[in-house]
Amino acid sequence: MTDAATGYRIVSPELTVKAMRDSGYKNTAYALAELIDNSIDAEAHLVEVFACEERPKPGESHVRPRIETIAVLDNGKGMDGDTLRRALKFGDGRGGDSKRIGRFGMGLPNSSMSQCRRVGVWSWTNGAGNALYTYLSLDEILNGLDDVPEPVHQRVPDEWQQLSQGLGEAGTLVVWSDLERVMWYGAAATLRNTEELIGRVYRHYLNPGEGSGHRSVEIRLVPVRDGAIIEGERPVRPNDPLYLTAKTCTPPPFADKPMFMPFNMGDGDNPGVVHMPITYDGQTHNVIIRASIARPEARQSDVSGHPWPANANKNVEPGQQLWGKHAKRNIGVSLVRQGRELDLDTSWAIGYDPVERWWGVEVDFPRELDAAFGVTNNKQTATNFSALAHFDWEAEAEPGETFKAFKDRLNERGDPRLPLIDLAFYLQERLLPSMRRQLRQQRVGARTNKRHEDEAANKANDAINRRREEGRLGQTDKLDQETEPEQKRQEQVDALTSRHHIDKQTAESLVDEDLASDIRVRWISSFQDSPAFFSIDLMAGMLQVIFNSNHPLHRELIAVLEDVPDHAEADALRERLSRAANTFKLLLFSWARMEDEIPGEKQRAKISEARQDWGRYARDFIDGEDDDE
Template identity: 60%
Template sequence: MGTSDNYRIVSPELTVKAMRDSGYKNTAYALAELIDNSIDAHATLVEVFVCESPIKVSQRKSHRVDTIAVLDNGDGMDVDTLRRALKYGDGLGDDRKRIGRFGMGLPNATMSQCTKVEVWSWTNGPGNALYTYLDLDEINMGQVDVPAPVHKPGGIPDRWRTLSDGLGEHGTLVVWTNLDRVNWSGAAATLKNTSQLIGRVYRHFINDNTVEIRMAPVREDKVVDGEYRVEPNDPLYLMESTSTPEPFKAKPMFEPFEMGGPEPGVMPFRVKAANGSVHEVRIRASIAKAESRLRDVAGAEWPASATASNDAGKQVWGKHAGLNTGVSLVRRGRELDLDHKWIIGYDPVERWWGIEVDFPPELDEVFGVTNNKQTATTFSSLAHFEWQSEADPTESFSSFQSRLEEIGDPRLPLLELVNYLEFKLLRAMRERLRQQTKGNRSALKRHDDVTSKASDVVKRRRDEGHAGKTDKLDQVASEEEKRQEQVESLTQLHLDIDRAELMVDEALKNDWHVRWVSSPLDTSAFFGLKLMAGMMQVEVNTRHPLHDNLVAVLDEVPENITEADLKRRLEKASATFKLLIYSWARMEDELPDDDAREKLAETRRDWGFKARRFING
C-alpha cells in the first residue's frame, strides 16, 4: 500500500506545536531536563547562563531575558548521538541507568520555552565542537529531519568561552533563543525562581559533591554581580549545609523520625514491577527538632534576628519549610515532584515533617512516571486513598488486594506502601509534632489561671480532710522522686525530654497539683487519669472525636481568626458539649436495673458537687 503526506498519522509541525504544551510547570522544570542530560553525561560542573538585553519600557530603560544557555563538562556526544538527542522520542534509547530515558527531554523542554535551540558538543576540545539545531519556523515550513551535525570554524562561540568557569576538553553547550514562553522577564528573577527548585531536585547530587551547578546572570556578555553555586534545598532538612536560612543553614533543622527500620528514619518496602521482578523502595522520614519550633529551648535559643512572634512558621526558616511541604518523590537520586496532595488543608504542623519516597527506574510504570519527569500519576492519585471506601462491606484488606489483582488494577503494587504512609507514618508524625509544642512557656502561661485555680481547690479539699491518693503519695515522696516520676509520665506520652522537664519544673515551682495533657491514647475513653505524688494528671485522648470537636476548637484558636470563624467555633463547641451530656444520659438510661442507675446517679451528683467547687473556687 502506498503512502501519502495527506494520510500521515502524525503531522510534524502539529506534533511539535503540541509538544510545546507538554505540561512543564515553569522554566525551572524545563531547565532541569537539560541538567539531567549533563549529569547522565558525568558532568561535574553545569553552568546556567541567563542573558538579558536592554529594552525600552515607556521612557525608562529595562532588561529582558533573550537567551538561556546550559554548558557542562560532561562526556560530550559524537555525530550520531548528538543528532538523535534532538529527535523526539529517541534520545539515547530506553536506558534505565540514566536519569532521562524517554528520549523527550531536550527537544520537549526546549520547545516548551522557545522556538530555537542550538547545540554544540565536543569530545576533543571546544574548538572541535559539533553543531546542530532545531528551529520551529523551519519545522513549520516542512523540515522533518534533524540537521546533520557539522564542525563550525572555531568551535563554540567566544561568548561562551569567556563566560564559562570550567570549560573542559569535552562537554556540551545548549543555547535557547527566540524565547517566547519563559516565565520571568529578568535574569535575576529567572535565577532566583530557578535555584530553589534546582537545589531541591538535585540536592543529593550537590550534597554528595557529584556535581556543581553554577547560576550566572549575564548582561552585555559579562557575568554581573549575583552569580552563585546552587545549594541543596532539602525538604527533609537533614543535610548540614543547605539553602535553609540561619540558624539552620549549616546544621539540620529536622531529625530522623524513627520507624523501626534497619536505620534511623528509614523504612524499606518491596514493590513488584509489571514484569514480576521485585525492587526496593526506601521511605525516609524526619520531623522538626524542638529548637526550630520553640523559642526557649535551653542552649538553642532563637537568634536576635528572629521576629517577635513565637509562631515558628512566621520565622524565615519556618517560611522556608512552608515552601517545602509534601511527600518528595525521588527517582534515582533525582526528585520528580514534591507532592502536595498528601497535606491536610492548612495545618501548621504540615511544614514540620518531611517524607521522601525513593524508588528505582525499574518501577516507573508502577509509579506512573510522566515523560517530562515532573510527577508520578499513580502514586499521586493514591494520596488520602481509603481502601475501605472501595471494598465490599465484609471484605478484608488482603481480600481487597486479591480482587484488585484479578482485575489487573495498576494501583495494587503501591497499596501497602501508601497505606503505611497515610495511616501509620503520617498519623504518628502529626501526633508527635502536636505534642512537641505542649508545655512551652507560652502554652503554660495560657493555662496558668486554670491550673492555679484547680490546684487551690485540691489543696483546700486536702486541708478539709478529703485526702486523695495523690495527697497520700505526696507525703512519702521526695521532691526529686516526684520530679522523676512526672517527667517519665510525660515522656511516655511522646513529649520531648526538655518539654517534659520544663512542665514539671514549672509545676513544682508554682506548687501546682493538676496538669492537663493532650496525647494519643490507645483507649476508647475521652481521657485518662494518672495519679502521682502531689500531681493529678488528666490525659486527654487526641484520638477521641471530643478532642477535635471540643477541646481543640476552644483551645487552639488562631491569632488572626475572624469574628465569623470564632462564632462557628463556639457553636461547634456548644453542640459538642450537649452531645457529650446526652451520651452520659443514654449511658444511665441503658443500665440494666434501678440499683445500677442509682449508683451512677450518685456518682453524677458527687461529680456535680466537686465541679461546683472547682468552677466557683
C-alpha cells in the same frame, strides 16, 4: 514528500510540537531540570545556568531589564553529530542504561519548546572551538520543517566561553532564546525562584552521601546583564525536605546542622530507613523509605544548649520563624527516582494541620518501576503513586473481605494499583500516623507565651489552690505532703516520657517550669488505646489531664479549635466554631443517652449525682464559685 502522503500522516509535526509545548511544566525551574538531567547523564561535574537580561532600548515600553536568554552549559562528555541531532527529536530515547536519569527522549526538545520559540545546541568532544551546532525553531516547524537540521561545525560563541568558569574539553551548551513562557521577569528573580527547587531536585548529587552511588555535581547559577555577570551569582545549595543534611539552604540556625532527626524505625545501623520489596512485571525491586521528624529545638526556644537566633521572636510560633516557613514549602512525600526528585507530593499531607511541616518522608525507587509508579514523561510526578494518597481499601472491599483477599481480587482484575498497595498502606496506616503522634507529643508544654498567660491553666490552678486552702484536699495534695521534691520531679518526668511518649528534654523542661511556678495542673494530648476521651494522672502535687488524641472528640473539638491555619478567613473560623459547638452538643447528648439506657434506678441516681457534682466543680473552676457547702 507528496501532498497525498502528508495528507495521511498520523500526526502533524506542527500540531504535535504545539501540544508538547502545552504538556505541562509547572514552571521554568522544572523545565530547566530536564536540561540538568541531561548534563548529569553526560557525567558532568559542573553545570552552569545563565539567566541573561538586557536593559531596555530607547523607545521600548518596559523600563526594567528583562530576561532575554537562558542557557545551560556543562562539562560532560559531549555528543557526536548523530547523537546531537537525535537529542532534539521528540521521543528519541537513547538506550536503556539503568543508571541514566533520562529515559523518554523528550527532555531537551519538550522542556525547551515549553519556554521559548528557539533553542540552539552546541556540543563538543574535542574543545569548544570544534563544537557541532544545530537547533529547533518553532516558527520553522510551523512553516513545515520536518527534520532536525543537520549539525554543522560552529565554535561556541565567545560570550559563553567568557562567562563560564568550567569550560571543558568536552561539553554541551543549550541556549533558549525568543523566550515567551518564563514566569519571572529579571535574571536575579529567575534564579532566586529556581534555586530552592533545583536544590531539592538534585540534593543527592549536590551532597552525595557516603555509599549513595551518586556522583558529586556542582550547579552554578549566574545572572547576567548586558553580557556581564551581576550580583547574585551562587552555587546551588542542597534543599533537603528531610532536613537531615548539614550545609543546606535552610535558614539559620539550621543552615549548618540538621533540623530533623531520623524517625524511630529501621535498625540501629541505619536509623530512619526501611526497605520494601515491590514486584512488578515478574521482577522484584527494592524501594527505600526514609523518614525524619523535627528535633525539639526546631519547635521550642528553650531546649538546653540549642538557643534560637537572637533575631527570632520567641513569642511567635515556630512555624512562623524563617526555618518554619522553609519547612512549610517542603511539606509532602518526596518521590525520588535514580537519586533525582520527581515530585514533592503534598497529597499525603493533611493540609490544614501545622504539624505536617515537621516531618519528612522520602520514597526512593529505581527507574525499572516507572510504569508501576506512573512516572510522567516530563518527570514531574508519578500518577499511580499520587492516586493512592487517599486510598481506602476498606471502602472498596467487599463485605467481610480481608486485606489479603482484597489484594488477590485486585490481582485477578489486573488493577494497576496493586504493586503499590502495600507501600501506600504502610505510609497511610503505620508510618505517618506514628510520626504525627510523636510530633504532637513533642509540643506538649511548648508555648508561644509564658505559662502564666495560659488562662485555662491559671484558672484551674487558682481553683485548686483555693480548695486546698479551704481544707478540701485531693489525692495529689496528700501525695505532695509525703514526697521529696526530687522524687516528685522524677515521677512527673517518668509519666510524661514512659506513659505519654514525650521526649525527655521536653518533659524535663515542662516539669521544671511547672515546679518553679508551683503549677499543680497540666493538660496534655496523648494517643490512648481506650474508649475514654480523657484520663487523669494523680501524682504528687500534679493533677494531669490527658485528652485522648485517638478519640474522635479530639479531632472534632480540640483540633478544630487549636489547629487553626495561619491567616484563616472569617468564614472558615465561623465554620470551625459551629463545628466545635455541634461536637460539644453531641458530647452532652451522648451523656444523656448513657443515663437513659442505665437499667437500675440506684445506678441511674448515682450517675445523676455525679453529673451534679461535676457541675458544681465546673462552676468553681470557671466562675470561682462553689455552692456545694
